Amino acid sequence: MIPIGKALTFAAERAVAISAVLAASKVCQSVFTRLVTGETLTKKDKSPVTIADYSAQAVVNTFVHNAFPADPIVGEEDSKDLRGEEGRPMREKVLELANTGLDKPLTEDSLLEAIDRGCYGGGAKGRMWALDPIDGTKGFLRGEQFAVCLALVVDGQVQLGVMGCPNLPVDAKNKDGEKGCLFIAVRGQGAFQRNFSSAVETPIQMSAIQSLADASFCESVESGHSDQSSSARIASLLGITKPPVRMDSQCKYCSLSRGDAEVYLRLPVSATYEEKIWDHASGSLLVSEAGGVVSDVRGKPLDFSQGRTLKNNSGVVAAHAKIHSQVIDAVQKILSSSEKL
Numbered sequence: 001m002i003p004i005g006k007a008l009t010f011a012a013e014r015a016v017a018i019s020a021v022l023a024a025s026k027v028c029q030s031v032f033t034r035l036v037t038g039e040t041l042t043k044k045d046k047s048p049v050t051i052a053d054y055s056a057q058a059v060v061n062t063f064v065h066n067a068f069p070a071d072p073i074v075g076e077e078d079s080k081d082l083r084g085e086e087g088r089p090m091r092e093k094v095l096e097l098a099n100t101g102l103d104k105p106l107t108e109d110s111l112l113e114a115i116d117r118g119c120y121g122g123g124a125k126g127r128m129w130a131l132d133p134i135d136g137t138k139g140f141l142r143g144e145q146f147a148v149c150l151a152l153v154v155d156g157q158v159q160l161g162v163m164g165c166p167n168l169p170v171d172a173k174n175k176d177g178e179k180g181c182l183f184i185a186v187r188g189q190g191a192f193q194r195n196f197s198s199a200v201e202t203p204i205q206m207s208a209i210q211s212l213a214d215a216s217f218c219e220s221v222e223s224g225h226s227d228q229s230s231s232a233r234i235a236s237l238l239g240i241t242k243p244p245v246r247m248d249s250q251c252k253y254c255s256l257s258r259g260d261a262e263v264y265l266r267l268p269v270s271a272t273y274e275e276k277i278w279d280h281a282s283g284s285l286l287v288s289e290a291g292g293v294v295s296d297v298r299g300k301p302l303d304f305s306q307g308r309t310l311k312n313n314s315g316v317v318a319a320h321a322k323i324h325s326q327v328i329d330a331v332q333k334i335l336s337s338s339e340k341l
Helices: 011-032 051-067 088-099 108-116 137-142 228-238 251-257 281-289 324-337
Strands: 040-042 048-050 073-075 127-135 147-154 157-169 179-186 191-195 202-204 217-219 263-266 292-295 316-320
Touching: 011 051, 011 088, 011 147, 011 157, 011 179, 048 051, 048 137, 051 073, 051 088, 051 108, 051 127, 051 147, 088 108, 127 137, 147 281, 157 251, 157 281, 179 251, 179 281, 191 281, 217 228, 217 251, 228 324, 251 263, 251 281, 263 324, 281 292, 281 316, 292 324, 316 324
Parallel strands: 073 127, 217 263
Antiparallel strands: 040 048, 127 147, 147 157, 157 179, 179 191, 191 202, 263 316, 292 316
16 A cells, blocks of 8 residues: 555556556567567577567557656667568567557557657656566566566656566465566555556565575576676675575566565676666666665666666665675675676
8 A cells, every 4th residue: 555645646657657567568478478489589689579579668658658748768679670571570460469458559650659769868857767678588588587667767766666577476485376466666655566467566575684694696597697606606705505596587676575585686797788777777666665775786876867778887786775785795895806896
């Protein structure tokens, strides 16, 4: 339940974001188990993009634009690979899929326009939405974890985050049970989880462990996304003996926020790599509202005012507020010793 006195704060944006993410998540869920190899593209950076990526971006951008037409959107995808005769087969599939998530169907032209609304460059002033239509595309293709992630950023600060996790168990202890969760956070209003099948929201909090020895940590499945060898050394230094929970996407933030794990490490694999804002905006707010602290590896807050990337930050560390400083100390010690700071 939203605290009394704050119920009107971003209430309209919250409702629209929930509707948009839920609709896009169901679109993704519908194709999740029947993805055909021929429906996959490869971008220049070699990461796969599916018809669900484009469809989800079109769906979310349409919801947001219809409700808040003046708000720009920073989205991951653009429509260039869907244009012209070469893009027609994929474009037709994307259009058909996107329209299953919308009350008013798009045309081919309005589909491309909707996708390209995500091309805003970001910045420090005003309102903007940050969208990752499928965060964890490789997890999607492997049949594992992925998420639809939407955040509202105002004057460089994340104010609202909603994430849909179509393949995440509602109860982490029952991995064969119902799947499909929404995670919702508004700054100052706490963190919540609900099922795809119910509008009832449940408050969630991070696990307040008594000792770091009891902790477990999340990290990326892909070794190219995080320095896993340094993570193992950090865990050893902290006395963490449980094996890491490896999953794709901002599902890691979601798992942390409801107490499935206590620490999330995304350690830099390159001195030049810049994290994208859509990969962390909604998840970082969710963890903060659930009792955690999210920073970069130097302990600096994540800076969403610098455009489409977190260019002022290096890596990400998330943990319960009680242990975050200890984790940062260990991170700095290990990265300094390996000359990665």
